Amino acid sequence: MSGLPTAWYNVIPDLPSPLPPDLPGPGGGTPDGLVPQIPVGLVRQELSRAAQIPIPAEILEHYRRFRPTPLKRAAGLEQAIGSRARIYYKYEGGNVSGSHKLNTALAQAYYYRQAGATRLVTATGAGQWGTALAYACQAFGLECTAYMVRSSHQAKPYRRVLMEMLGAEVLPSPSPRTEAGRAVLAADGDHGGSLAIAMTEALQSARAEPAARFATGSGESYSILHQTVIGLEAREQLAELGETADVVIASLGAGSNFGGLAAPFLREALTGTAKTGPRCVAVEPAACPKLTRGVYRYDFTDSSASGPLQKMYTLGHAFAPATIHAGGLRYHGTAKIVSVLREHGLVESVAYPQNPVLASGALFARVEGVVPAPESAHAVHAAIVEARQAPPESVIVFCLSGHGLLDLAAYDDHLRGVLPDYELPEAELTRSLASIPALDLETTEAIGVR
């Protein structure tokens, strides 16, 4: 098996155009005007011009417990669909958090501890990120508090138990512990919560304790950096098999899973040492197709429009995602790095409704023996679609970013035929896009962007 990379790949200096700078929102920061305090170690990574950023030894030691992750030939799947292409998948679900999120959680816990934090506070919906952060915190001797959307807290008790087992304190949000939570509960004592409320609570709670910090799972450029271990390993593992990727596929939430897989495969194309790279395909739910149907504009990163603005592919911050099982793919925006790559035509995207996606996930479980998370099943489905139309001898690689053993309710609904397919209607898209702010001339001139 290939070795573990000792450096992350920093794609930022290789991008065809620089990342557009962020703009402060009316609140100056995130919801309620609270800005997370990012440790200097992470800030430095975002500003670095080095293509290789060494992975600190302490992080490597933890990576070694589950990395390198396997790259497997999906021989059973190839046979089942009569593929003439060879299909490989990189499996990131074999760690305790069950997904790729642990790659950045460990790095974040390390840098936050280095900056003097003793507790990380976060918001979690389905609980995948919360689980990764809980493990990372105990690995680096930090306390962890997770505000979990109350409806998930009740509907997904297993994820809560897992976080608690890993030493985290898990509070259903809205909670009586924060001002924001108390305000919501005063109006409605049975409020089911939302990720926005949980995030505000986590921020307030982190602010109330001097050595506590708020940590977030994806979307930031540093989380894509940390996730490049996926693509770096996959490239090396393919090379050892004498293979070169023609198509690289990953699902797209905010962008860290897709970016972490794709960026290392694009390096030669970006640096001009090769004319083209492999086709890189981001897969989205039809219910939230920001890269496929969104626009490249400055928009708020948070739904309350109080935080900073980033230039990104967005559906509009007012976008209200439908309740789909791929809870991790419902964010309205896209990481800046992925957005720049898309704008320059270096990556493409495709969107699918959830029933065909889960059908492909169930097929994969039967023929490959791994149950994909609903998010990851998007990549499985796209790989199948690509394999069916690929020229013979093509090589397709996708990231199976997580297992779905705690998401079996999704498959149950699908198998019983009670799952609606949801495609974002044109009218709703138009309304949602209208929430994107028009920047005045002064602002755009000051920052030198259109």
Add this chain to the structure above:
Amino acid sequence: MSGLPTAWYNVIPDLPSPLPPDLPGPGGGTPDGLVPQIPVGLVRQELSRAAQIPIPAEILEHYRRFRPTPLKRAAGLEQAIGSRARIYYKYEGGNVSGSHKLNTALAQAYYYRQAGATRLVTATGAGQWGTALAYACQAFGLECTAYMVRSSHQAKPYRRVLMEMLGAEVLPSPSPRTEAGRAVLAADGDHGGSLAIAMTEALQSARAEPAARFATGSGESYSILHQTVIGLEAREQLAELGETADVVIASLGAGSNFGGLAAPFLREALTGTAKTGPRCVAVEPAACPKLTRGVYRYDFTDSSASGPLQKMYTLGHAFAPATIHAGGLRYHGTAKIVSVLREHGLVESVAYPQNPVLASGALFARVEGVVPAPESAHAVHAAIVEARQAPPESVIVFCLSGHGLLDLAAYDDHLRGVLPDYELPEAELTRSLASIPALDLETTEAIGVR
């Protein structure tokens, strides 16, 4: 990584005394007098005098998808408990069934198909065996029907969904499909079921369809044979690391997990090429301590006392196990092979209550990043106990037979302090042992045993 064994290790010819023959019960077979029809391929394995039984290529092909399984150094655990011993664990939970059961399920499906079966029918409690058989059946093109104890069917929907995803038909038992099920339902329409009822239904159902057969997960000598891939791989993996096992540990249900790990480690001691083997420790729940507190006697293998009798360590077939979370370790008897090894002092046993076991399981999850199934947590706990009292430089190996991601309710109860510790009371043991039949002189003389 080490290679996959190409032959199973048949320990039977190496045993210090032959396996005592089975005796027919009053019903001639299993509950209701129904005898499962075992395919000749499996019968031959039980009768073979060869120490090496080649694994058929088709089974190997499926084993290759998840084997060899990893043998990992539990460095985090060693550090957490201040161990001077080196601790290794063999992880069998990385396949779709989540446990070692797949090793025998694949072999059984292969031999049943070879014998002309087109459907396998089984009974499942918590669903671990049912999941393994569902996957194995679809791997070999067989239909699969699982009668799942109704209370589990309702309380553990995830296992049911997983079986259905893998193409199995899952019926809550008692069901209206069989005579036995209808009889129970007529008396009580809300009956929660039991494994005994589910087994009777599975047998009746298999009998009603010419090419259907009943398959069972453990206890049989052939299932220990199939599980020896665990121990064979572990030995070779240790040897590659330059290590020799001093203590070998596995949990004990009917015996296939423990036997499969231990037998290959005992080979030199059994064949006289070494004076002693490593200490082999079977770990039981204090609620069901058949090897630790039971007796070596002829007893019925089924609770209804209608099936065959086997000479084995038993608590008495009337033993009514307490409701503990390690559902897979509640059987009253022990596999014949393990019983013979125990009788000759070649293996030892120990029994623990469930709270310390689950505390060790939770610790393991935190420091090693794998959530053990409650069954497997018994081995974790015993390894910790051994490591704390082991001489420096000792090498301890245990089998982490399955993951506990679908058993998080157990950990939840433990963490909340609402889980009772249950130790089999002396009076109950006495009453249960009294159910063991006294064999008449004629019978014992006829079969040449005491």
